[in-house]
Amino acid sequence: MTGHGRSAGIGALCVLAASVLWGTTGTAATFAPDVGPLAIGAAAMGLGGLLQALIAARQIARHSVGLRERGGTVLLGAASVAVYPLAFYSSMHLAGVAVGTVVSIGTAPIASALIERVVDGRRLTRRWTLAAALGLLGTVLLCVAEAAHATGDSRSASTAGTLLGIGLGIVAAITYALYSWAAHRLISRRIPSRAAMGAVFGIGGLLLLPVLVLTGAPLVDSWPNASVGVYMALVPMFAGYVLFGWGLAHVPASTATTLSLLEPAVAAILAVLVVGERLPGTGWAGIALVIASLAVLTTPAPSRPPRDGLRNPAGQDSEAPAQAGQDVVGRGSS
Numbered sequence: 001m002t003g004h005g006r007s008a009g010i011g012a013l014c015v016l017a018a019s020v021l022w023g024t025t026g027t028a029a030t031f032a033p034d035v036g037p038l039a040i041g042a043a044a045m046g047l048g049g050l051l052q053a054l055i056a057a058r059q060i061a062r063h064s065v066g067l068r069e070r071g072g073t074v075l076l077g078a079a080s081v082a083v084y085p086l087a088f089y090s091s092m093h094l095a096g097v098a099v100g101t102v103v104s105i106g107t108a109p110i111a112s113a114l115i116e117r118v119v120d121g122r123r124l125t126r127r128w129t130l131a132a133a134l135g136l137l138g139t140v141l142l143c144v145a146e147a148a149h150a151t152g153d154s155r156s157a158s159t160a161g162t163l164l165g166i167g168l169g170i171v172a173a174i175t176y177a178l179y180s181w182a183a184h185r186l187i188s189r190r191i192p193s194r195a196a197m198g199a200v201f202g203i204g205g206l207l208l209l210p211v212l213v214l215t216g217a218p219l220v221d222s223w224p225n226a227s228v229g230v231y232m233a234l235v236p237m238f239a240g241y242v243l244f245g246w247g248l249a250h251v252p253a254s255t256a257t258t259l260s261l262l263e264p265a266v267a268a269i270l271a272v273l274v275v276g277e278r279l280p281g282t283g284w285a286g287i288a289l290v291i292a293s294l295a296v297l298t299t300p301a302p303s304r305p306p307r308d309g310l311r312n313p314a315g316q317d318s319e320a321p322a323q324a325g326q327d328v329v330g331r332g333s334s
Helices: 003-022 025-029 037-055 057-062 064-069 071-095 097-106 108-120 126-147 152-188 193-215 223-248 253-259 262-275 281-298
Strands: 122-124 329-331
Touching: 003 223, 003 253, 003 262, 025 037, 025 071, 025 223, 025 262, 037 057, 037 071, 037 193, 037 223, 057 064, 057 193, 064 071, 064 193, 071 097, 071 152, 071 193, 097 108, 097 126, 097 152, 097 262, 108 122, 108 126, 108 152, 108 253, 126 253, 126 262, 126 281, 152 193, 152 223, 152 253, 193 223, 223 253, 253 281, 262 281
Parallel strands: none
Antiparallel strands: 122 329
């Protein structure tokens, strides 16, 4: 494996590790039933984002000129960071942990790929297309499995809420794709990942503070509620997004959001094991497809012998395939 391939492999592992941490958020939120989704989202992303900015304060100051020059990208990412948790946790509250997570994360790769195609001129490769198709089919099966639990009057009563939850999940997917793209764009413009993530998430955290002040009173009503808020801010949001930032330094945003399809699978499994939700065979088939999509995206392509002995100046095969997601998207001809 080439140095670039190893780098992309490490980036993929960082994103997968972050996805496992993110997959715990829906289950963790169920341990604070008196805390509304807006408060949960504002506490998790707001406090986690401010902590990222605090830890990265020195790097942010060092690269302040570059960040100001790319202020539009920073503000777009920060606004998306502020909207994402409000939409995401509201989606889970209305449509259920599994469906909310699946829709929010499952449709993000498509949004991310469209952003990269339109803005950056990247073209989709066959590997990414196959992985995204498998992952999207898996998320659809998970949604179908979860929706099948509601029957009769309960299904009719919950239809409007579920539809609204799915709509908010799509909003979450778009904002997730936007701040992932913004962070990757900053990193690719020689802003270190810690400074880029700290600036984007720090400003996003500031934007979420008014929401936390208005809705966060239940978080301090009891130790269980407070512990959920602390866990969400420190583990999935702070640690998870540090890992995600490292990943974005090595793989495109569309690859990272596709790798994040592991999150709904983790969320669904935890919903079964911890929350007590039931998942029929269709749901397990969906999880299997998500795992298959990750395997397609992260398995290194087999090396092919050079054609006619042609090699590039560095001694590498001119037609050597990319490794571990490196070739998921390519620069368009335009």
